[in-house]
Amino acid sequence: QARLVESGGGSVHPGGSLRLSCDTSTYANSDYCMGWFRQAPGQKREGVALIDKKDMQHYADSVKGRFTISQANAKATLNLELSNLKPEDTAMYYCAVFLKYVTYGYKCGLPDVKADDFGYWGQGTQVNVSS
Numbered sequence: 001q002a003r004l005v006e007s008g009g010g011s012v013h014p015g016g017s018l019r020l021s022c023d024t025s026t027y028a029n030s031d032y033c034m035g036w037f038r039q040a041p042g043q044k045r046e047g048v049a050l051i052d053k054k055d056m057q058h059y060a061d062s063v064k065g066r067f068t069i070s071q072a073n074a075k076a077t078l079n080l081e082l083s084n085l086k087p088e089d090t091a092m093y094y095c096a097v098f099l100k101y102v103t104y105g106y107k108c109g110l111p112d113v114k115a116d117d118f119g120y121w122g123q124g125t126q127v128n129v130s131s
Contacts, residue, residue, distance in 0.1 A: 004095045009125030016129070017083045022095030022122055025076035033098040033108030035069055036080045037115055038091035038127075045115040048093070049080060052101075052108040060110050063089070085129040095122040 008020040024034060035050035035058075049069035050058040057069055068081040078095060096118040101108055106117060 004097065004120055004122035006093065006095045006122040006125040009093060009127045011128040011130070012085055014086055014129055014131055016085050017081070018085065018127060020080040020082065020093055020095075020125060020127075022078040023076065024071075024078045024095070024097065025073075027097050027099065027120070028075040030097075031100050031102060033101040033106070033113060034078060034096065036078075037094045037096055037118075038089075039094070040091040043091075045094070047110045047113060047115070050108055050110060050113065051078070056108070058109045082127070085127075087129050087131070090127060090129050092124040092126050094124045096120060 004022055006020055006022045008018055010018055012018060031053060033050055033052050036048045037045050038048050039045040048060050048063055049067055051069050059067060066084045070079045072079060097120040098118045106113060
């Protein structure tokens with residue numbers, strides 16, 4: 001079974017930056033909606049940033065202008081650049097993939113897409129932002 005693996009999490013002060021990465025090579029040529037979710041203790045898992053096959057990017061309002069989603073290595077790697085981090089960004093961040101979303105009648109966007117729609121997940125990487 002293929003598994004997504006995230007890396008790059010850590011602890012930073014408010015205003016700091018981090019770069020998260022995920023190996024998505026298995027899905028590079030698929031009809032996909034992929035991106036990053038996060039979940040803080042006691043909270044629902046929420047979509048942070050998504051990107052589709054046409055490179056259309058979607059961001060949660062809470063991170064727009066601060067986070068940037070991108071792909072590298074012929075789409076084998078999914079990255080998330082986090083800048084100007086805030087304490088409320090503290091969460092476990094997950095890389096996730098939703099295959100055949102168009103076929104299923106969904107749209108790759110926020111808040112349209114929900115965590116339950118995604119069938120492939122990484123183990124998560126922790127991001128802590130505190131002073």
